Amino acid sequence: MDELEYDSTRLRQWRSGQARGFSRRTFLALTGAASAALAGVPSPARAAAEARPGAAAVPHPGARPGAAAGAGPIVKALPPELFKVFGTNAETRWPALKDVGYHVPVDRFFVRNHTSTPLIDSATWALEVFGAGLRGGPRTFSLADLRRLPPVTRSVTVECAGNGRGYFTSQQGQTVSGTAWGLGAVGVGRWRGVRLSTVLRHAGIGRHAVDVQASGLDATFVTGGVDLGPVRRPLPVGKALDDVILAYEMNGAPLPPDHGYPVRLIVPSWIGIASIKWVGRIEVSDVPLFSPWNTQFYRLFGPEFPAEGLPFDRQSIKSAFELDPGAAFPAGKPVRLTGRSWSAAGRIRRVEVSTDGGTTWRRARFTGPSLDAAWQRWELDWRPAAGDHVLLARATDVRGNTQPDVARFNTLGYLFDAAVRVPVTATGPA
Numbered sequence: 001m002d003e004l005e006y007d008s009t010r011l012r013q014w015r016s017g018q019a020r021g022f023s024r025r026t027f028l029a030l031t032g033a034a035s036a037a038l039a040g041v042p043s044p045a046r047a048a049a050e051a052r053p054g055a056a057a058v059p060h061p062g063a064r065p066g067a068a069a070g071a072g073p074i075v076k077a078l079p080p081e082l083f084k085v086f087g088t089n090a091e092t093r094w095p096a097l098k099d100v101g102y103h104v105p106v107d108r109f110f111v112r113n114h115t116s117t118p119l120i121d122s123a124t125w126a127l128e129v130f131g132a133g134l135r136g137g138p139r140t141f142s143l144a145d146l147r148r149l150p151p152v153t154r155s156v157t158v159e160c161a162g163n164g165r166g167y168f169t170s171q172q173g174q175t176v177s178g179t180a181w182g183l184g185a186v187g188v189g190r191w192r193g194v195r196l197s198t199v200l201r202h203a204g205i206g207r208h209a210v211d212v213q214a215s216g217l218d219a220t221f222v223t224g225g226v227d228l229g230p231v232r233r234p235l236p237v238g239k240a241l242d243d244v245i246l247a248y249e250m251n252g253a254p255l256p257p258d259h260g261y262p263v264r265l266i267v268p269s270w271i272g273i274a275s276i277k278w279v280g281r282i283e284v285s286d287v288p289l290f291s292p293w294n295t296q297f298y299r300l301f302g303p304e305f306p307a308e309g310l311p312f313d314r315q316s317i318k319s320a321f322e323l324d325p326g327a328a329f330p331a332g333k334p335v336r337l338t339g340r341s342w343s344a345a346g347r348i349r350r351v352e353v354s355t356d357g358g359t360t361w362r363r364a365r366f367t368g369p370s371l372d373a374a375w376q377r378w379e380l381d382w383r384p385a386a387g388d389h390v391l392l393a394r395a396t397d398v399r400g401n402t403q404p405d406v407a408r409f410n411t412l413g414y415l416f417d418a419a420v421r422v423p424v425t426a427t428g429p430a
């Protein structure tokens with residue numbers, strides 16, 4: 001599974017108009033008028049938001065059986081000591097992970113909703129697998145059908161592609177659009193379900209299958225008066241048949257409503273949008289598929305990238321301390337700094353911590369397991385002198401990728417991977 005090759009092939013197909021689902025013509029109709037008026041770097045998301053309502057309606061399945069609207073955008077409680085809320089989204093506050101184990105408990109796992117958590121009745125819910133990439137007709141699976149198939153359990157990170165976006169502005173002085181997340185749009189869960197490959201084989205996937213696209217049963221996503229249809233994003237068949245899970249349990253219990261009940265995708269190492277929640281339908285196509293979530297969103301736009309934007313799928317590498325910026329410590333007393341690092345390219349090999357703004361670095365001690373597609377916990381003892389200090393943590397993975405000093409600017413603020421500067425103070429005698 002070579003993602004770079006997949007992405008460059010899709011970019012070529014997209015440029016030459018070979019795209020079903022969300023064509024380049026539709027994209028240009030949405031963005032053309034507005035981007036002509038914009039000076040500087042193109043911002044398709046902004047352009048789409050400014051497009052005339054109804055200018056380019058995208059067809060989508062109207063019937064969404066089993067879905068009902070929830071009370072608010074997020075169902076679970078969002079106490080301020082555990083979450084920072086941004087509209088329909090909520091990020092985990094890192095101090096809330098300090099004394100919890102390897103997996104993030106549901107009560108503090110971040111939520112990223114394009115609209116609202118739907119309340120789905122699993123008794124009437126069914127998964128429909130359909131499309132020209134199947135050898136026969138459509139197949140449906142009840143939750144009981146899925147539970148009868150051989151299960152798998154795996155600890156996997158789910159991380160929003162925009163995690164850390166706020167640091168493009170606060171640390172690099174750059175203007176980007178989208179939710180100004182800190183580092184808390186990430187979590188590791190223990191997911192149990194059935195391999196997507198098992199379900200696709202039961203559905204009769206054919207040799208000519210090209211892409212696999214799951215759609216959510218949450219409300220369709222409307223931006224600037226344009227209905228973009230249900231949240232959906234294609235996977236190449238190579239990835240779909242590799243390590244993707246159709247999960248029905250999180251941390252040993254049925255998925256909670258906010259995290260995709262009754263069934264969601266878990267796509268290891270890929271950006272969070274790939275892990276479609278509340279899956280209702282899965283299309284197996286015999287042609288390349290496109291959706292707004294791999295054409296106008298989740299592409300890298302900016303001076304360093306092609307005008308159409310560079311598609312991407314994989315997450316990057318990051319580290320976070322289990323504390324808030326501005327945390328205060330007693331001066332002259334030992335403190336144990338703790339944190340976690342993770343990379344989509346593999347396990348973490350080394351984490352270095354600086355307590356003096358990046359001048360000197362010490363190696364952190366690993367605690368707990370090192371898992372592929374999840375994170376590494378670490379700690380470091382420190383005795384701060386009175387005054388202000390800047391902490392940094394910098395991870396290196398088994399492939400040799402290291403967090404840079406500066407993340408690559410892109411207008412939608414994805415894949416922030418630079419080491420984050422965390423101001424803290426030590427007060428008192430000494």
Ligand SMILES: Nc1nc2c(c(=O)[nH]1)N[C@H]1C(S)=C(S)[C@@H](COP(=O)(O)O)O[C@H]1N2
Pocket residue numbers: 109110111112113114115158159160161215216217218231258259260271272273274275276277278
């Ligand atoms: N149906 C649907 N699936 C979705 C989304 C959504 O809004 N609707 N958000 C995606 C995004 S952008 C992310 S980062 C992850 C977040 O998963 P979580 O809310 O369980 O943390 O879900 C993804 N799956």
Ligand SMILES: [Mo]
Pocket residue numbers: 112159160161162272273
């Ligand atoms: Mo996301």
